[in-house]
Amino acid sequence: MTGPATRPVLGAQLPLVQLVDVWKTYTAGEVPVHALRGVSVSIFPGEYISIVGPSGSGKSTFMHILGCLDVPTSGRYYLGGTDVSHLDEDRLAEIRNHRIGFVFQQFHLLPRLNAWRNVELPLIYAAVDRRARRARALAALEEVGLANRANHFPNQLSGGQQQRVAVARALVTEPDLLLADEPTGNLDSRSSADVLAMLAELHRSGRTIVLITHENDVAAAAERTMRFRDGRFVGDQESAA
Amino acid sequence: MSWLDTVRSGLEAIASHRLRSSLTVLGILIGIAAVILTVGLGEGATASVNSAISALGTNxxxxxxxxxxxxxxxxxxxxxxxxxxxxxxxxxxxxxxxxxxxxxxxxxxxxxxxxxxxxxxxxxxxxxxxxxxxxxxxxxxxxxxxxxxxxxxxxxxxxxxxxxxxxxxxxxxxxxxxxxxxxxxxxxxxxxxxxxxxxxxxxxxxxxxxxxxxxxxxxxxxxxxxxxxxxxxxxxxxxxxxxxxxxxxxxxxxxxxxxxxxxxQSSLLQTATSVDHTLTVLLAGIAAISLLVGGIGVMNIMLVSVTERVREIGLRKALGATPRVIRRQFLVEASALGLAGGLAGAALGIAGTFVLPHFISNHISLSGSATAGAVVVAVAIGVVFGVYPASRAARLAPIEALRSE
Structure with a gap:
């Protein structure tokens, strides 16, 4: 997979994400479980990275910390130069709202809201007024090619379409970072290809994307793949085109 | 999140569970109507005894x-x-x-x-x-x-x-x-x-x-x-x-x-009034218990609602909803249920004060303060019994909430 990607030149640009020796430890019962064991990584604006690893490797924990859904036990996480590793819940919510877009394996669309009202949700929490919310939600749907499905409810859409609505919801706030957690896990191969093509397209337009998967062929869609095992990075490779 | 959006979101959640919401409202409605009718019955009895005694000359x-x-x-x-x-x-x-x-x-x-x-x-x-x-x-x-x-x-x-x-x-x-x-x-x-x-x-x-x-x-x-x-x-x-x-x-x-x-005659009046007062307190006590039961109904429904919507809450948090916003949304839902029950109960109670005297011999007074008070109490019940479910919803960790099936 090639393309006119804005491949950053290391050192020439400030990293968007910088993790420094991040540990995450859960104490379930007597034995502490180290989900992350000293992860350090930098992600630059415009990168398209895939994270692969078997279940239990810590890649989900990594994504939660990256998405500010959780904070590290120790270590530092700089997002856009700001240390976000010890913020309180309200500040984390604000960062999730403004800087991060999530795409989940189960889509997580609200069934009683139609497509554009699902897409506008993050804007409600950003206190954008109703008229602007609608305009931006429709624009985001346009971007994922679903402008004509704006008034459809999730159960009236195919899996692939639902995931595209979810992508539109992730994009609507113009986030710095798009986090996709197994976005193709619930899709057939055609819809998967569809969604991956869309992510590639978003990458081409300059967005920073982190894709988490356990499937190697999905991971290959990204320009750089990081392998996780036992809470550590075990390899960092450029995808062979 | 603006109050308007919070209220709209709360009302949509209520509307999406019509049967459950209306049963909850029914619980409060009965309590409120009972309060209005019993207070009215007590006041009506007091008023008729008073006027009978006044006719004899109270002074x-x-x-x-x-x-x-x-x-x-x-x-x-x-x-x-x-x-x-x-x-x-x-x-x-x-x-x-x-x-x-x-x-x-x-x-x-x-x-x-x-x-x-x-x-x-x-x-x-x-x-x-x-x-x-x-x-x-x-x-x-x-x-x-x-x-x-x-x-x-x-x-x-x-x-x-x-x-x-x-x-x-x-x-x-x-x-x-x-x-x-x-x-x-x-x-x-x-x-x-x-x-x-x-x-x-x-x-x-x-x-x-x-x-x-x-x-x-x-x-x-x-x-x-x-x-x-x-x-x-x-x-x-x-x-x-x-x-x-x-x-x-x-x-x-x-x-x-x-x-x-x-x-x-005043001793007679005092006796009659105190008897009526006791009766009113007794009836109001029964009505208050039915309100309490209605309130517990609200809490029950709100807890079910929180449990059922764990994923939704997790998603909303992931998208940037703060705990306060989540708590507020559930409180709005609970108090809207209370308000609906209160208004419907007040309507039923007021209708009852006009209709019931045709079937029973007692006079029922319509007490404005009792009616207004009952509606306020209904909303308060929604809020009070909504606090616990709402704070539970607000405390949910987004990761676990999203993971639940």
Whole structure:
């Protein structure tokens, strides 16, 4: 997979994400479980990275910390130069709202809201007024090619379409970072290809994307793949085109 | 997140579970309607007892002769003949008794009235013109007798409505009625006062007290002296003045030896009011319990709602909803359920106050403050019982919430 990607030149640009020796430890019962064991990584604006690893490797924990859904036990996480590793819940919510877009394996669309009202949700929490919310939600749907499905409810859409609505919801706030957690896990191969093509397209337009998967062929869609095992990075490779 | 969006979101959540929401609302609705109806029932009972007692004259003091003792046999109150018309005139003295507004001595006997070929036996009262105001009565047709009639021992009579009917007098003014073979001229008919528990207030004949004493009784004693205090607050003072005046008139130094007895209606009123009050408290207590049950219903539903929407809450948090926003949304839902229940309950309660009296004999008052209070309480119930579910929702960790299936 090639393309006119804005491949950053290391050192020439400030990293968007910088993790420094991040540990995450859960104490379930007597034995502490180290989900992350000293992860350090930098992600630059415009990168398209895939994270692969078997279940239990810590890649989900990594994504939660990256998405500010959780904070590290120790270590530092700089997002856009700001240390976000010890913020309180309200500040984390604000960062999730403004800087991060999530795409989940189960889509997580609200069934009683139609497509554009699902897409506008993050804007409600950003206190954008109703008229602007609608305009931006429709624009985001346009971007994922679903402008004509704006008034459809999730159960009236195919899996692939639902995931595209979810992508539109992730994009609507113009986030710095798009986090996709197994976005193709619930899709057939055609819809998967569809969604991956869309992510590639978003990458081409300059967005920073982190894709988490356990499937190697999905991971290959990204320009750089990081392998996780036992809470550590075990390899960092450029995808062979 | 703006309040408008919060409210809209809460209402949408309620609307998406119509059956469950309406059952919750029903729980509160019943409680609120019960509160309004029971308070109304209590107030209605109090009001009707009050008006019945007021009709007798609430500022009334009733002076009756004391008890007589013949050997060891003691008669009851009124068995002495210790009160006289002169006592009544002394009590009417504004200098000695400034707090007594009106005085009406009354003698009573039972007499057979004859008009044409009809006869009817009833109570015959002798009194003064102030009897009318003191007993809270009025004349429907004709006039009441005057001070001049008293001075002349005039043979005039005022009839109760029932008495006039029983005598077959349909235009009684000017007709002659014999009482104990003495002819009286009918000058008026009293307005209806209804019947109290023991006596029919519309079945009586009233004549000037002087006429009654001289021609019907042949005695100068008085059975009862009605005193009207200037207001309810001066009843105590009027009571003291009457006691002192009568003790002095009768030459009695020790009040224990008093040959008369003064009673008031206010003690009766107090008893009746306190009974009604107890009843109201009891009914309101039952209604409050049903409100509590309604409130627990709200909490139950909200907890179910939180559990059921764990994923939604997780998603909303992931998209940037702060714990406060989540808590607020659930509180809005709970209080909206409370408000809906409150308004519907108030509507049902108000409808009940108009409809129910057609099926039961009790009067139900519509209490504005109770209605408004009940709606406020309903919203408060929603909020109070929504706090726990809402804070549970707010505390949910987004990761675990998203993971749940």
């Amino acid at each position: 009334l003091l009733i002076v009756q002769p004391g008890s007589s003792s013949t050997g060891l046999v003691r008669g009851g109150f009124g068995s002495l003949s210790s009160l006289t018309y002169q006592d009544a005139q002394a009590l009417a003295n504004k200098v000695d008794c400034p707090d007594i507004a009106a005085v009406a001595p009354q003698v009573s006997t039972v007499g057979t009235l004859v008009a044409g070929n009809q006869n009817w036996t009833t109570s015959v009262y002798g009194s003064t013109p102030s009897w009318l105001s003191v007993r809270g009565r009025s004349v429907q047709v004709g006039t009441f007798f005057t001070q001049a009639d008293l001075a002349h021992d005039a043979n005039v009579v005022v009839l109760g409505q029932t008495t006039a009917q029983e005598l077959g007098l349909f235009s009684p003014i000017g007709q002659t009625v014999d009482i104990g073979n003495i002819p009286f001229s009918v000058i008026g008919v009293l307005s209806s006062a209804g019947s109290s528990s023991s006596t029919n207030e519309d079945d009586m004949a009233v004549v000037p007290i002087t006429t009654a004493q001289d021609e019907l009784l042949g005695s100068s004693s008085v059975n009862t002296i009605y005193l009207e205090a200037a207001s309810r607050s001066t009843m105590g003072a009027a009571y003291e003045e009457a006691t002192d005046e009568l003790l002095a008139l009768h030459g009695i130094t020790n009040p224990v030896d008093a040959d008369f007895n003064i009673t008031t």
